[in-house]
Amino acid sequence: MPHAWPDDEAEALRIQDALRPLVDTVGPGPRAPRTVAGVDVAYGADRPDGSTPVAAAVVVLDTVTLRPVATATAVGSTTFPYRPGLFAFRELPTVITALRSLHHTPDLLLCDGQGLAHPRRFGLACHLGVLTGLPTAGVAKNAFVGTFSGLGTERGEWAPLLDGTEVVGRALRTRSGVKPVFVSVGHAIDLATASRHVLALAPGYRLPETTRLADRLCRQVLRG
């Protein structure tokens, strides 16, 4: 029942409304995860029939060595169009397929996109968390909702992402002098803990190693 994929926008909105109450925004989640997985999707050129080729990748990293210990991929196609706010319905079906073939359960899942920093507080990371039951967090390259101010320039500094008076996430500086990433809770973890893990996973580049490796892998799969 919960694993239904919508055919239209109205149905997608109803599914988000039904699943949103299932999100655990308290956590606290894994304090010292042994493994963290990155999830990403790549798209090919639209086909004549209107569908789009999709490749999903999951890369599990050892948090100490930051080296991959397991990977999983899946290929498929989407007919659901890209709509800000309904992003998950375009990506998750293929992601779920990839996760089913992953014979390793990571302590945390990091998604490319938002969690609670979403107009209806149910971004991609929340959706994936509810469907899998695993702790998840969103790491986005751009803010979707919310604003921040007074963010310091040094690595490790952060500012709350506010939507009105509500804290929906954090702008986190992973590299000094470089645009921050936007972290938000997905499921079964708290914001501070998620942010701490994201920073630790991004010792050298703006994006955490999890998403960098997942990004590289899904693009590679899309070709081969």
Added chain:
DNA sequence: GCGACAG
């Protein structure tokens, strides 16, 4: 009404 809008 107009523009903005995760990937």
Added chain:
DNA sequence: ATCTTGTCGC
């Protein structure tokens, strides 16, 4: 997301 090499700057 994707189309895409070299290049300007610290």
